[in-house]
Amino acid sequence: MADLEQGAKIPELSVTPDKYLPHRYAGASGDFNPIHIDPEFAKNVGLPNSILHGLYMMGLTARAATEAAGGDPRALKRLSVQFRGMGAPETEIVVSGEVKEVGDGTATIDVVAAQGENQTIRNAEAEVAL
Amino acid sequence: MPVKTEAVGKEWPTTTYEVGKEKIGEYARAVGIDNPVHFDRGAAVEAGFRDVVAPPMFCVVYSAPALGPAMFDPEVGMNFAAMVHGGQEFEWSEPACSGDEITTTAKCLEIYEKDGKGFYVFETVSTNQDGAEVVRGTWTNIVRGV
Numbered sequence: 392m393a394d395l396e397q398g399a400k401i402p403e404l405s406v407t408p409d410k411y412l413p414h415r416y417a418g419a420s421g422d423f424n425p426i427h428i429d430p431e432f433a434k435n436v437g438l439p440n441s442i443l444h445g446l447y448m449m450g451l452t453a454r455a456a457t458e459a460a461g462g463d464p465r466a467l468k469r470l471s472v473q474f475r476g477m478g479a480p481e482t483e484i485v486v487s488g489e490v491k492e493v494g495d496g497t498a499t500i501d502v503v504a505a506q507g508e509n510q511t512i513r514n515a516e517a518e519v520a521l
Numbered sequence: 522m523p524v525k526t527e528a529v530g531k532e533w534p535t536t537t538y539e540v541g542k543e544k545i546g547e548y549a550r551a552v553g554i555d556n557p558v559h560f561d562r563g564a565a566v567e568a569g570f571r572d573v574v575a576p577p578m579f580c581v582v583y584s585a586p587a588l589g590p591a592m593f594d595p596e597v598g599m600n601f602a603a604m605v606h607g608g609q610e611f612e613w614s615e616p617a618c619s620g621d622e623i624t625t626t627a628k629c630l631e632i633y634e635k636d637g638k639g640f641y642v643f644e645t646v647s648t649n650q651d652g653a654e655v656v657r658g659t660w661t662n663i664v665r666g667v
Contacts, residue, residue: 406553419544419551420581436602445606450552450578457577462556463568464616467577471610471659 395498395521401459401488406451408443408480416447443478448504448512455486456500456517465520468497472515482506488517496521524632524639524667528596532628538583542573542619549576565618572619580611580656584645587625588660591643597629599641600664607640607663615653622650630659639667 395401413427422444425432433441449472460466478484488502497518504512542562549559557564558574565573575582592599617623624647631642645658 412551416551419548421585422581446578446581446609447552449609450576453576453578454552454554464556464558464574464576467613469610469612470577471608473608474606 395459395490395493395500395519397490397493399490401455401490401500401502404451404455404458404486405483406486407483408447410480412480413441413443413447416444416450420444420446422446438477440479443480443484443511445474445478445512448474448478448484449515451484451486452502452504452512452515452517455488456502456519459488459500460498460519460521467517467519469518470515471517472502472512474511475513476506476509476511478504478506478509478511484511486512491516493521524634525596525598526632528594528598528629529632530629531591531594531596532626533587533591533594535624535626536587537622537624538586540575540579540583540617540619540621540623544582545573545575545579545619548579548582552576552578562619570616570618571621574619575617577611577613577656579617580613580647580658583617583623584625584647584656584658587627587645588643591627591629592662597632597641599639599662600667603665605663605665606660608659608661610659612657613655614657615649615651615655617649617655621655623647623655634667637666639664 502515
Protein backbone atom coordinates (compact mmCIF):
# COMPACT_ATOMS: atom_id res chain seq x y z
CA MET A 392 0.00 0.00 0.00
CA ALA A 393 1.30 3.42 -0.95
CA ASP A 394 2.10 5.87 1.80
CA LEU A 395 -0.87 8.20 1.55
CA GLU A 396 0.43 11.30 3.27
CA GLN A 397 -0.52 14.77 2.16
CA GLY A 398 1.48 15.70 -0.94
CA ALA A 399 2.54 12.10 -1.67
CA LYS A 400 2.31 10.86 -5.24
CA ILE A 401 0.39 7.62 -5.80
CA PRO A 402 2.07 4.92 -7.92
CA GLU A 403 1.50 5.67 -11.60
CA LEU A 404 -0.68 3.27 -13.54
CA SER A 405 0.34 2.89 -17.16
CA VAL A 406 -1.85 0.98 -19.64
CA THR A 407 -1.74 0.77 -23.42
CA PRO A 408 -5.16 -0.44 -24.58
CA ASP A 409 -4.85 -2.58 -27.70
CA LYS A 410 -6.86 -2.05 -30.87
CA TYR A 411 -9.69 -4.31 -29.71
CA LEU A 412 -9.96 -3.06 -26.13
CA PRO A 413 -12.94 -0.80 -26.92
CA HIS A 414 -14.78 -3.89 -28.22
CA ARG A 415 -14.05 -5.83 -25.05
CA TYR A 416 -15.03 -2.84 -22.88
CA ALA A 417 -18.23 -2.41 -24.92
CA GLY A 418 -19.13 -6.04 -24.22
CA ALA A 419 -18.20 -5.78 -20.55
CA SER A 420 -20.05 -2.52 -19.96
CA GLY A 421 -22.94 -2.76 -22.41
CA ASP A 422 -22.02 0.56 -24.07
CA PHE A 423 -21.92 -0.17 -27.81
CA ASN A 424 -21.93 3.45 -29.00
CA PRO A 425 -20.37 3.10 -32.49
CA ILE A 426 -17.98 6.03 -31.95
CA HIS A 427 -15.99 3.60 -29.76
CA ILE A 428 -15.94 0.54 -32.00
CA ASP A 429 -16.40 1.66 -35.60
CA PRO A 430 -13.64 3.92 -36.98
CA GLU A 431 -15.66 4.67 -40.13
CA PHE A 432 -18.68 5.80 -38.12
CA ALA A 433 -16.43 7.88 -35.85
CA LYS A 434 -14.85 9.63 -38.84
CA ASN A 435 -18.27 10.30 -40.34
CA VAL A 436 -19.27 12.23 -37.22
CA GLY A 437 -16.10 14.31 -37.30
CA LEU A 438 -13.83 12.39 -34.94
CA PRO A 439 -10.23 11.60 -35.92
CA ASN A 440 -10.82 7.88 -35.31
CA SER A 441 -12.75 5.64 -32.93
CA ILE A 442 -12.21 6.85 -29.36
CA LEU A 443 -11.93 5.15 -25.98
CA HIS A 444 -14.95 5.05 -23.68
CA GLY A 445 -14.66 7.83 -21.10
CA LEU A 446 -15.98 5.44 -18.47
CA TYR A 447 -13.19 2.96 -19.35
CA MET A 448 -10.65 5.67 -18.54
CA MET A 449 -12.61 6.43 -15.37
CA GLY A 450 -12.34 2.69 -14.64
CA LEU A 451 -8.54 2.96 -14.89
CA THR A 452 -8.65 6.01 -12.63
CA ALA A 453 -10.68 4.03 -10.07
CA ARG A 454 -8.20 1.14 -10.39
CA ALA A 455 -5.20 3.42 -9.71
CA ALA A 456 -6.86 5.00 -6.67
CA THR A 457 -7.98 1.60 -5.30
CA GLU A 458 -4.50 0.08 -5.79
CA ALA A 459 -2.94 3.09 -4.04
CA ALA A 460 -5.21 2.38 -1.07
CA GLY A 461 -4.11 -1.28 -0.89
CA GLY A 462 -6.34 -2.89 -3.52
CA ASP A 463 -9.46 -3.66 -1.49
CA PRO A 464 -12.46 -2.60 -3.63
CA ARG A 465 -14.19 -1.30 -0.48
CA ALA A 466 -11.46 1.34 -0.13
CA LEU A 467 -12.82 3.55 -2.90
CA LYS A 468 -15.57 5.68 -1.41
CA ARG A 469 -16.07 8.38 -4.03
CA LEU A 470 -14.69 9.28 -7.43
CA SER A 471 -15.51 12.41 -9.37
CA VAL A 472 -14.07 13.13 -12.83
CA GLN A 473 -14.34 15.51 -15.75
CA PHE A 474 -13.94 14.12 -19.25
CA ARG A 475 -12.04 16.52 -21.48
CA GLY A 476 -9.67 15.19 -24.14
CA MET A 477 -10.61 12.17 -26.24
CA GLY A 478 -8.71 8.95 -25.61
CA ALA A 479 -7.25 6.87 -28.44
CA PRO A 480 -6.68 3.10 -28.53
CA GLU A 481 -3.11 1.83 -29.03
CA THR A 482 -1.71 4.80 -27.11
CA GLU A 483 -0.30 4.68 -23.59
CA ILE A 484 -2.54 6.08 -20.84
CA VAL A 485 -0.85 7.18 -17.63
CA VAL A 486 -2.92 7.70 -14.50
CA SER A 487 -1.13 9.75 -11.86
CA GLY A 488 -2.23 11.34 -8.64
CA GLU A 489 -1.26 13.28 -5.57
CA VAL A 490 -2.74 13.13 -2.09
CA LYS A 491 -4.46 16.44 -1.42
CA GLU A 492 -5.81 15.88 2.06
CA VAL A 493 -5.75 13.26 4.78
CA GLY A 494 -8.19 13.12 7.64
CA ASP A 495 -10.97 11.23 9.37
CA GLY A 496 -9.82 7.82 8.10
CA THR A 497 -9.85 8.90 4.46
CA ALA A 498 -7.45 10.41 1.94
CA THR A 499 -8.50 12.65 -0.93
CA ILE A 500 -6.39 12.17 -4.06
CA ASP A 501 -6.24 14.48 -7.10
CA VAL A 502 -6.00 12.26 -10.17
CA VAL A 503 -5.26 12.85 -13.86
CA ALA A 504 -5.37 10.39 -16.78
CA ALA A 505 -3.37 11.47 -19.81
CA GLN A 506 -2.08 10.30 -23.16
CA GLY A 507 1.07 12.39 -23.53
CA GLU A 508 0.01 16.04 -23.22
CA ASN A 509 -3.64 15.16 -23.76
CA GLN A 510 -5.38 15.06 -20.38
CA THR A 511 -8.38 12.85 -21.04
CA ILE A 512 -9.54 12.94 -17.42
CA ARG A 513 -8.81 15.96 -15.34
CA ASN A 514 -9.97 17.59 -12.09
CA ALA A 515 -10.59 14.09 -10.84
CA GLU A 516 -10.88 13.54 -7.13
CA ALA A 517 -10.85 10.17 -5.41
CA GLU A 518 -11.71 9.59 -1.78
CA VAL A 519 -10.26 6.39 -0.33
CA ALA A 520 -10.48 4.80 3.10
CA LEU A 521 -7.17 4.42 4.93
CA MET B 522 -32.49 28.88 -27.97
CA PRO B 523 -32.75 28.52 -24.18
CA VAL B 524 -32.69 25.05 -22.67
CA LYS B 525 -35.97 23.49 -21.56
CA THR B 526 -36.07 22.96 -17.83
CA GLU B 527 -39.47 21.36 -17.19
CA ALA B 528 -37.87 17.91 -16.74
CA VAL B 529 -35.90 19.03 -13.65
CA GLY B 530 -37.03 16.84 -10.75
CA LYS B 531 -38.55 14.19 -13.01
CA GLU B 532 -37.97 10.54 -12.09
CA TRP B 533 -38.03 7.57 -14.42
CA PRO B 534 -39.05 3.94 -13.78
CA THR B 535 -36.74 1.72 -11.76
CA THR B 536 -34.55 -0.87 -13.50
CA THR B 537 -33.38 -4.12 -11.93
CA TYR B 538 -30.10 -5.92 -12.58
CA GLU B 539 -28.93 -9.25 -11.19
CA VAL B 540 -25.16 -9.25 -10.70
CA GLY B 541 -23.37 -12.35 -12.06
CA LYS B 542 -19.94 -13.77 -11.28
CA GLU B 543 -18.78 -14.11 -14.90
CA LYS B 544 -20.00 -10.62 -15.78
CA ILE B 545 -17.91 -9.23 -12.91
CA GLY B 546 -14.88 -11.14 -14.22
CA GLU B 547 -15.44 -9.87 -17.76
CA TYR B 548 -15.52 -6.26 -16.53
CA ALA B 549 -12.47 -6.70 -14.29
CA ARG B 550 -10.46 -8.21 -17.16
CA ALA B 551 -11.45 -5.37 -19.51
CA VAL B 552 -10.00 -2.76 -17.14
CA GLY B 553 -7.06 -4.96 -16.15
CA ILE B 554 -7.87 -5.64 -12.50
CA ASP B 555 -6.46 -9.00 -11.33
CA ASN B 556 -7.47 -9.05 -7.64
CA PRO B 557 -8.84 -12.61 -7.06
CA VAL B 558 -11.82 -11.25 -5.06
CA HIS B 559 -13.31 -10.36 -8.47
CA PHE B 560 -12.91 -13.89 -9.88
CA ASP B 561 -12.71 -16.47 -7.13
CA ARG B 562 -15.54 -17.17 -4.69
CA GLY B 563 -13.20 -18.57 -2.04
CA ALA B 564 -10.92 -15.51 -2.17
CA ALA B 565 -13.92 -13.17 -1.97
CA VAL B 566 -15.46 -14.95 1.02
CA GLU B 567 -12.10 -15.05 2.77
CA ALA B 568 -11.84 -11.27 2.31
CA GLY B 569 -15.24 -10.84 3.97
CA PHE B 570 -17.58 -10.56 0.97
CA ARG B 571 -20.83 -12.51 0.53
CA ASP B 572 -19.66 -13.69 -2.89
CA VAL B 573 -17.41 -12.57 -5.76
CA VAL B 574 -17.40 -8.77 -5.49
CA ALA B 575 -17.62 -6.26 -8.33
CA PRO B 576 -14.95 -3.60 -8.84
CA PRO B 577 -16.42 -0.20 -7.85
CA MET B 578 -16.75 1.06 -11.45
CA PHE B 579 -18.78 -2.05 -12.38
CA CYS B 580 -21.60 0.22 -11.18
CA VAL B 581 -21.91 1.56 -14.73
CA VAL B 582 -23.11 -1.89 -15.82
CA TYR B 583 -26.09 -1.98 -13.46
CA SER B 584 -26.90 1.72 -13.11
CA ALA B 585 -26.63 3.01 -16.71
CA PRO B 586 -29.73 1.15 -17.99
CA ALA B 587 -31.91 3.30 -15.70
CA LEU B 588 -30.48 6.40 -17.35
CA GLY B 589 -31.38 5.45 -20.94
CA PRO B 590 -35.06 6.46 -20.82
CA ALA B 591 -34.09 9.70 -19.04
CA MET B 592 -31.58 10.70 -21.71
CA PHE B 593 -33.98 9.93 -24.56
CA ASP B 594 -37.00 11.61 -22.93
CA PRO B 595 -38.35 14.30 -25.30
CA GLU B 596 -39.21 16.40 -22.25
CA VAL B 597 -35.46 16.56 -21.52
CA GLY B 598 -34.86 17.29 -25.21
CA MET B 599 -31.11 16.72 -25.40
CA ASN B 600 -29.50 17.15 -28.81
CA PHE B 601 -27.48 13.94 -29.04
CA ALA B 602 -25.51 15.02 -32.10
CA ALA B 603 -23.87 17.78 -30.04
CA MET B 604 -23.68 15.94 -26.70
CA VAL B 605 -20.61 14.83 -24.76
CA HIS B 606 -20.35 13.05 -21.42
CA GLY B 607 -18.76 15.90 -19.50
CA GLY B 608 -18.48 14.67 -15.95
CA GLN B 609 -19.22 11.78 -13.67
CA GLU B 610 -19.25 11.14 -9.97
CA PHE B 611 -19.94 7.98 -8.00
CA GLU B 612 -20.25 7.56 -4.28
CA TRP B 613 -20.11 3.96 -3.10
CA SER B 614 -21.68 2.38 -0.03
CA GLU B 615 -22.44 -1.37 0.23
CA PRO B 616 -20.30 -3.48 -2.19
CA ALA B 617 -22.10 -5.20 -5.10
CA CYS B 618 -21.60 -8.97 -5.11
CA SER B 619 -22.53 -11.82 -7.41
CA GLY B 620 -26.17 -12.78 -6.78
CA ASP B 621 -27.20 -9.29 -5.70
CA GLU B 622 -30.34 -7.86 -7.22
CA ILE B 623 -29.79 -4.15 -7.69
CA THR B 624 -32.52 -1.66 -8.47
CA THR B 625 -31.71 1.78 -9.83
CA THR B 626 -33.79 4.92 -10.19
CA ALA B 627 -32.85 7.91 -12.31
CA LYS B 628 -33.81 11.50 -11.67
CA CYS B 629 -33.06 14.79 -13.42
CA LEU B 630 -31.23 17.01 -10.94
CA GLU B 631 -30.47 20.12 -13.00
CA ILE B 632 -30.70 21.58 -16.49
CA TYR B 633 -28.98 24.90 -17.07
CA GLU B 634 -27.18 26.94 -19.66
CA LYS B 635 -23.67 28.31 -19.31
CA ASP B 636 -21.38 29.86 -21.95
CA GLY B 637 -23.68 28.77 -24.75
CA LYS B 638 -23.71 25.15 -23.58
CA GLY B 639 -26.52 23.17 -22.04
CA PHE B 640 -25.73 21.17 -18.89
CA TYR B 641 -27.98 18.19 -18.12
CA VAL B 642 -27.35 16.61 -14.75
CA PHE B 643 -28.93 13.29 -13.75
CA GLU B 644 -28.69 11.25 -10.57
CA THR B 645 -28.97 7.49 -10.27
CA VAL B 646 -29.43 5.76 -6.92
CA SER B 647 -28.87 2.01 -6.74
CA THR B 648 -29.93 -0.20 -3.84
CA ASN B 649 -29.55 -3.92 -3.27
CA GLN B 650 -32.07 -6.62 -2.33
CA ASP B 651 -31.74 -5.69 1.37
CA GLY B 652 -32.62 -2.07 0.65
CA ALA B 653 -29.04 -0.90 1.31
CA GLU B 654 -27.67 1.82 -0.93
CA VAL B 655 -24.90 0.51 -3.19
CA VAL B 656 -23.94 3.52 -5.27
CA ARG B 657 -25.13 7.01 -6.08
CA GLY B 658 -24.11 8.43 -9.46
CA THR B 659 -24.17 11.98 -10.81
CA TRP B 660 -24.00 12.12 -14.61
CA THR B 661 -23.32 15.40 -16.39
CA ASN B 662 -23.95 15.68 -20.12
CA ILE B 663 -22.92 18.79 -22.00
CA VAL B 664 -24.59 19.90 -25.24
CA ARG B 665 -22.72 22.42 -27.37
CA GLY B 666 -24.53 25.27 -29.07
CA VAL B 667 -27.93 25.17 -27.37
